[in-house]
Amino acid sequence: MSPLRVGVIFGGRSGEHEVSLASAASVIAALERRGHAVVPIGIARDGRWVVGGDPLRALASQARAALPQNGATGAVKKALADRAGQDRGDRSAASPDCPPPVATERSARVKPALERREPAGGMPAELRAGLDVVVLMLHGPYGEDGTIQGLLELADVPYVGAGVLASAVGMDKATMKAVFQAHGLPIVKYTVVLRHEWREQPAAVARRVREVTGFPCFVKPSNLGSSVGISKVRKASELARALDEAARHDRKIVVERAVKKPREVEVSVLGNDAPQASLPGEITYAAEWYDYATKYTEGEATVTVPAPIGARLTARVRDIAIAAFRAVDCAGMARVDFFIEDGRVILNEINTIPGFTATSAYARLWEATGIPYEDLVERLVALGLERYRDTRST
Numbered sequence: 001m002s003p004l005r006v007g008v009i010f011g012g013r014s015g016e017h018e019v020s021l022a023s024a025a026s027v028i029a030a031l032e033r034r035g036h037a038v039v040p041i042g043i044a045r046d047g048r049w050v051v052g053g054d055p056l057r058a059l060a061s062q063a064r065a066a067l068p069q070n071g072a073t074g075a076v077k078k079a080l081a082d083r084a085g086q087d088r089g090d091r092s093a094a095s096p097d098c099p100p101p102v103a104t105e106r107s108a109r110v111k112p113a114l115e116r117r118e119p120a121g122g123m124p125a126e127l128r129a130g131l132d133v134v135v136l137m138l139h140g141p142y143g144e145d146g147t148i149q150g151l152l153e154l155a156d157v158p159y160v161g162a163g164v165l166a167s168a169v170g171m172d173k174a175t176m177k178a179v180f181q182a183h184g185l186p187i188v189k190y191t192v193v194l195r196h197e198w199r200e201q202p203a204a205v206a207r208r209v210r211e212v213t214g215f216p217c218f219v220k221p222s223n224l225g226s227s228v229g230i231s232k233v234r235k236a237s238e239l240a241r242a243l244d245e246a247a248r249h250d251r252k253i254v255v256e257r258a259v260k261k262p263r264e265v266e267v268s269v270l271g272n273d274a275p276q277a278s279l280p281g282e283i284t285y286a287a288e289w290y291d292y293a294t295k296y297t298e299g300e301a302t303v304t305v306p307a308p309i310g311a312r313l314t315a316r317v318r319d320i321a322i323a324a325f326r327a328v329d330c331a332g333m334a335r336v337d338f339f340i341e342d343g344r345v346i347l348n349e350i351n352t353i354p355g356f357t358a359t360s361a362y363a364r365l366w367e368a369t370g371i372p373y374e375d376l377v378e379r380l381v382a383l384g385l386e387r388y389r390d391t392r393s394t
Contacts, residue, residue, distance in 0.1 A: 001378050003035045004132040007157075009148070011043040011050075011059045014140030015228040015249070021060050023356035024137040028056065030358075030377040031135075039131060043138070133384050134159040135377075136353060141223055144353045145171035158388035160380045161332040162352040169328045170352040173254045174222045176328065183327040185320060185347050188339075189213050190256035192222070195247045206239055209255050216258040219243055221250035232258065259346060262339035265307050267321035268354075268365040269334045270379065272387050275325050277318035278365040280338075282307035303361050305368040309340065316345050324350050332383045335362045 008031070010024030011017055024040070031038050042055030050058060134157055138144060146168035152159045162170060169175050174192045181187060191212040198205050209217065219242035221229040229249035231242035246253040268278040285301040307314070321336035324347055335354035339346040354362040358373045366376050 001034070001382065003037065004381070005037045005039065005130060006031055006381065007039045007041050007131040007134040008137060009041045009043065009134060009143075010056065010137045011045075012138040012140065012143040013043070013045055013047050014138075014142055014144075015224060016139035017045060017059075018063050019355060020137055020139050020143070021056060021063065023139070023360070024056060026357040026373075027135055027137055027377055030374045031381075034374055034378060043143075047142070131157060133157075133381055133388075135381065135384075136161055137356060139353055139355070140228075141171065144351075145223060158385055160384035162328075162330045162334070163387075166328045166330040167352050170330070170334070170350050172222050172252070173220060173349060174252055176349060177254070177256075179327055180324060180347055183323065185323060185327065186345060187347050188257045188259060190254055193243065193253040193255060195251040195253065198243050198247060198253070202240070205243070206236065209239060210236065213255055213257040218256050218258055219246050220254045220256070221246045222252035222254050223250050259339040259341045262341050262346075263309070265309065265317055265338045265340055266303075266361050266365065267317050267336045267338070268362045268369075269321050269325045269330070269336060270332075270366065270371075270376075270383075272331045272383055272390070275322050275330075277321045277336075278369040279306040280309065280314055280317050281305040281361055281365050281368070282309065283361070303364060305364055313340060313343070313345065320345060320347055328352075331387050332380055333362070335365075 008024050008028050010020045012020055014020075028038050028040060039051075040055050042050035042059045044050055044059060044062070134152060136143065136148065136159055138148060142148065144167060146164040146166075149159065149162070149164045149167050153164060161167075169179055177187055177190055189212055191208055193205050193209075215236060216232060216234045219231045219233055219239070229246050231238075231245055233239050233242045243253060243255075264283040265280045266283065267280045269275050270278070282304045283301055284304065309317075317336075317338050320338070324336050325334050328350060330350065330352060333352070333354070335351045337348040337351070339348055354360065356362060363373050363376060367373060371379065
């Protein structure tokens, strides 16, 4: 791929802010090793845009987040230092830590961004006009839910990954399950509770949960990821606390039947109109369920790739992963998560912007399938540009 000027947007207002920083650090390093000029674009917790300088380091410092120790942060720092000393014929226009644009049709006439903070909700004008493509490494609300995708569509900026519709459906667990159900895909029994219902009619809500899902069950905010706000409810006396916790995070709550002694399997999907599925991986852990601490504490969970589930189940989860990808009209990438209960495959959810460090499940599954991390990042950029061209041809 010819060198491009690639914006990488990270941080954001969601509870997955720190996870986003780790994903962005790895992606930035991979893009720079391939010779692309990367423009790091941070979004602080208050929604303000941070451009120029080193937004990744600034937001990590504010969040007191440890960036991944896989060489990514060192590579980012070195790349920024190298760019400060480069002379590409436009030193007078560029700030030391913001690279001059690579000469492309989109960016040749655009001056690079100055160091400043922009208001929440508005992309800096120089970046909007000067980027060849944007990689979104935002997890959770205000990043994975179609909001920033809509902003980029309005600004006519190519970007990697799912569009507005697929992003919104993939973020909202209640809508996602309804779409999966309409497509005949295998899911667990569930019910949706609105926050005002729980507060105004708690007895009726408790009765519905008991009748539809029974116990044990999981209570989840509909629009959140990384297991934030999720509780496992083993008996009826624990339901109220779990619903209160979920209601802190969202007005819409999903309650679903807990799968008994499940095997947890994940499949990565890559592509646009002709998506492909990776080999599956199995997640194992000692904790009772796959909560936030288990997901993001080193050594708490193990990913076995390929998953030792046999040829029949391997083919089954790969087929359903592609069906789920198409059901929500996804593009670019997604990780699709499954439970296996007594040999039966159950579709759990689709993640349109999965964790994306070099050691995250999405990347590891593709590496085992034959696509190394840097190749994967470049292929996703190409898919984003392909989707943009296809959209423009309509």
